Amino acid sequence: MTLTATTPFQIPAEPPHAMLCNREWLLDCHCAAPVLELLKGQGWDVISDLYANVHCSSPDRRVYVGFLPETKEAARGELWHIQVKDADGEVAWDQTFGSSVPAQAVAGFLAALIAFPNRSCACV
Template identity: 80%
Template sequence: MTLTATTPFHIPAALPHAAPGDREWLLDCHCAGPVVELLKARGWEVISDPYANVHCTSPDQRVYVGFLPETKEAASHGELWHIQVKDTDGEVAWTQTFGSNVPAQAVAGFLAALIAFPSRHCACV
């Protein structure tokens, strides 16, 4: 089996930021702010409920993002973030959860990558 890259990968001549030992890694943002800001800026519907949970839906209604600190899943399993993607028939295609220790900026990065690829088809298939 041979793998062929569709886009050449270039190693940067210099790191764009401080060397790994000199930087501060994301460790402490556990609010919904970075995710909500990202999604609102892209036209997603964002609703807060009376229990401090935040529910976000993509403009096409096929992606749901929930910040659910006040649910039994968060309390018992530490699942703070719930992401659900539906196929064109409305069936759940896949889900992803992130625990309460995952910084909100990392969840926002995951969602930004998801949004950046508008086609469901992978070039390697």
Template identity: 80%
Template sequence: MTLTATTPLQVPAEPLHGPLGNREWLLDCHCAGPVVDLLQGQGWDVISDPYANVHCSSPDQRVYVGFLPETEEAARGELWRIEVRNAEGEVAWSQTFGFGVPAQAVAGFLAALIAFPNRYCACV
């Protein structure tokens, strides 16, 4: 089969979305609020410790999200830690985000995971 273009590619003169200047929120929120609000709304357990760290667990206890500003990991640049455990309770995979990543981006990452509660990938 051969694919041919019916119209030439037109690059828009201006980006479809506004410049970064209109999205200051991409640069400034480094608190736990947006993530905590999302997870509490999904029925997750949320616990704050005396050191301002926040620990969140999914209802099935298989996903952990930590906002960890006052830990050794934070000294190495790790503000957020997400861990997903398998049925045996072992960490299957983890993801970290540093201080430069706004909380809304972490919340978006988690919202995408929550949106697919069942196996979605046909290759597995």
């Protein structure tokens, strides 16, 4: 099978203005505030422990988000832990984000999950 382009690829002479706007926010915030504000606004339980770790649970208790700066995992670079359980309470999947990932990126990931609470893929 051979793939051919129908139109030649052209690099724009100058990127659109939107691509040039200030994106330093993608590099700077490593606090938990953007994520915690998002989850609190969605009715999640948010609890801090004595060690400055923060544990969040979705209203149905099937999603856990942990901001865990004072754990051995954080020492290895795993600051954020997200865990999703199936209907039987078994872990279906999990995701970690390191300390170099801005909180806004973690909040965006979670906002995408929250935006689609029901199964929307016809293949499942």
